[in-house]
Amino acid sequence: MRTDRRSPIDTKAFDTKAFGAEAFDTEAADPDAGWLATVMHVAFFVLLCSSLTRYLIVHPGARTTPWVIILAIVLALLYVLGPVLGPQQADGRGAPPSTASRFWLAAVIGVWFTLVVLAPSFGWCVVPLLYTSLRSLRTRSAIVLVGLITLCVVAAQLKLRLRFGFDPNLMFAPFAGAAVATAVFLYSQRQADRLRTVILDLVRTRRELAATERREGTLAERQRLSMEIHDTLAQGLSSQQMLLQAADRLWDTDPVAARRHIRTAESIAEHNLAEARRFVHDLAPADLAGGGDLADALRTLAERESSDTLRVLFHQDGTPATALPDRVQAALLRIAQGALANIREHADAGTAAVTLSHLDDQVVLDIADDGRGFDPALSREQAVRGHGLPAMRARVRQLGGALTIESTPGEGTVLTAVIPLSPRP
Template sequence: MHVAFFVLLCSSLTRYLIVHPGAPSTPWVIVLALALALLYVLGPILGPQHAGARGAAPDTAAGLWLAAVIGVWFALVILAPSFGWCAVPLYYTGLRSLRPRYSIILIALMTAIVVGAQAKLRLRYGFDPNLLFAPPAGAAVATAVFIYSQRQAERLHTVITDLVRTRRELAATERREGTLAERQRLSMEIHDTLAQGLSSQQMLLQAAERLWDSDPAAARRHIRTAESIAEHNLAEARRFVHDLAPADLAGGGGLDEALRTLADRETSGTLQVRFHQDGTPATALPERVQAALLRIAQGALANIREHADATTAALTLSHLDDQVVLDVADDGRGFDPVEKPGGVRGHGLPAMQARVRQLGGTLTIESTPGEGTVLTAAIPLVPDAVT
C-alpha cells in the first residue's frame, strides 16, 4: 500500500506537469506534493500504530499528523484533481488511524472531495456516471476489505491466544501427570525394596530379642540374616538412587537366576520358598519386564511372610510363545479376593497391579480362606506392550 501511494503520487505529479506545463499553480503543486510525500514518510514516527484495530483513539501528535496529511492532499486535489487517485492508499491510512465509525466518516468526506473535483474538471464533457459512482464504489470496496481483514486478524489472534493458553494448560497437565507417575513409581520402588527389607529386619530382630536368653545361637542367626538383608537393601538403595535395575538382576544371570536367588534368600526356618522354571525364552526378556516381575515376586513374598502365615511358597516362571507368566503360590490362611480388605496395610497389591498394567499385562488372584493363595502375573511379549 505504501508503494502504491508513492507510485500514484508520482504519476499524478508527472501528469500535471505534462498536461499543464508552465501553469501558475505548478510551484504550489510541486511543493504540496513534496510535503505530502514527506508527511507520509513520517507516518511510522508520528502516526498511530493500528489504533483503529485496537479501538483506541490516536494521541495528539498522531491526530495532527493525520489532519496534516488529509489537508495537504485536499489542497492538491483542489489544484490538480488527478491527485484524487491517491485517496485509495489514504483510505487505509484513515482506517488504520481512527476508530471504524470515524474512519468511515473521513472516507466519505474524501470520496465526496474526489467526486466534486473530478465533476468540476470534466463538466464540459457532459454527465459521466463513472465520476459519480466509481469513487464511492472503490471507497466501499477498500473499506469492506480492510474491515473484513481486521476482523479475520482479530479472530486469528483470539484463536492463537486460545491455542497458546491450551498448550500451556496441556503442558502443565502433562507435568502434573508426569510428577504423579514418578511419585507412583518411587512409592512402588520404595515399597518393594526398602520397606520390605526394613519389615524383614524388624521381624528378625524381634525374634532375636525373644530368643536371646533361651537360644542365643538362633538369635545370632536371626541377626546375621537381618545383617544380610540390610546389606542387600543398601545395594538396592544405591541402585535405586542411580535409577538402575534391581540388584538381583545386576549379575547378568537374567530373571530366572534372580528369582532363584530371591527364593533362597527368603527361605527361613518358618517359610520354605522354591523356584521352578517352565520353558526357556526364545529371546532375552526386556529389562522392564524382568524388573517388574522381580518386584512383583518380592512384594508377593513379603505379603506371604507378613500376612499369610504360610510354611511353603513356590515361584513358577513360565516362558510361553507370546507371554511370560509368574505364579506365586502359598499354603497360608488365604483370604476372599472379592471383598475389599480395608484393614490390610501397605500398598503391595496396588503396586503389583500398577506394574502389570503399565506393561499391558494382567494380574489375577485366586484365594480361598484356609486354602492358600495363588497370584498370577501375565505379561504379553508384544513390542508395543513393553516398550
C-alpha cells in the same frame, strides 16, 4: 515424562503472562502485513511524484504552482512522520488511536484535500490514503473518513471535467471502488482477527496440555518412586526389624540362632544398600544386574526369603524363545518381592512357591502359599489403603497385563500376574 515437542506456532510472538488481544504482535505473527504496508507507502510516493510531475507539465507557469509544490513537499514530510505519530495497527473494536495519531492523520488528509482542490490529479493518491485510514482508525470512523475522501475525489474530478459533459462512471465508479476496497480490507482484517484468536487459543491449549502432561508425569513418577521404595527399601527394613527382634528374644536362650538372625539381617541390609544405590541411579534391580535373567533373580530371591519359619521354592515352566524385555523382568521381580513380603508378614505360612511360566504370547508369574488365607471381597478395602497390592496392580497395568488373587480363609493364597508379550515378527 518429557513434553518438549515443538509446535509449528512460534510462541515468541505472544506475551508469556497474558493471552489478550493486546498481547498479539501483529508484525511478528503476520509478516505479510509488513510488506503490504511497504507496497502502500511506495505507491503513495510514486503517485505523489507522478501527480506533481503531471501538474508541472500540464500547467507550466501557473500561479498556484509554488503552492502545489510546497504542499506536495509538506504532504510527503507528513507521510514520512507516519511511523512516529501514526498507530502501527488499530483494532476495529479496541482502543482508539492516540491524540498524536489523530492530528497526524487529520493533517495528512487536510493537506491532500487542499492539493486536490488546486490540482485534481493528486486524487490518484487516494488509494494509499484509504489504506492508511483503514489501518489507523476504528471501523466506523474509518468508513466515514473513506466516504468523505471518496466524495472529495469525485467532486474534484467533476469540477475538472464538467466541460466534457456528465460522466456516470466518474460519478459512481469511485464510490464503488472505494466500497469494494473497504469491504475487502475489513474482511481481511476480521479474518486475521479470527485467525489471531484461533492461534491464541491453540497456544493456550498447548501450554495447558504441557502443564497437564507435566502434572501427570509428576504423579506417575511419584507412583513409581512409591512402588520402588515399598518393594525394596521398605520390605528390606521390615525384614531386618523382624530378624533383629527375633535375635533379641533368643539372645540369652539361643545365642547361635540369634547370631544367625543378625547375619541374615546384615545380608538383607547389604542387599538393600545395593538396591538403594541402583535406585538412585535409576538402574535395574540388583538381582537382575550383571546380565542375570529373571529366572536366576527369582531363584536368588527365593533363597534369600527362605528362613526357619518359611520355605520358599522356585520353579520355572518352559523357556522363553527370546529374552524378556527389561521392564517386564523388573516388574515381575518387584511383584514377587512384594508378594513374598506380604506372605512373610501376614500369611503365617510355612511354604511358598514361586512359579514362572513362559507361554507363546505371555509370561505368567504365580506366587502361592499355604498360609491362613483371607476373603478377597472383605479385604479389598484394606488392600486399597495399603501399598503392596495397588503397586502390583499398577505395575501389571502399565504392561497391559492382569493381576488376579485367589484366596480362601484357612487354605492359602495364589497371586497370578499375566503379562502379554509383543508378537514376534
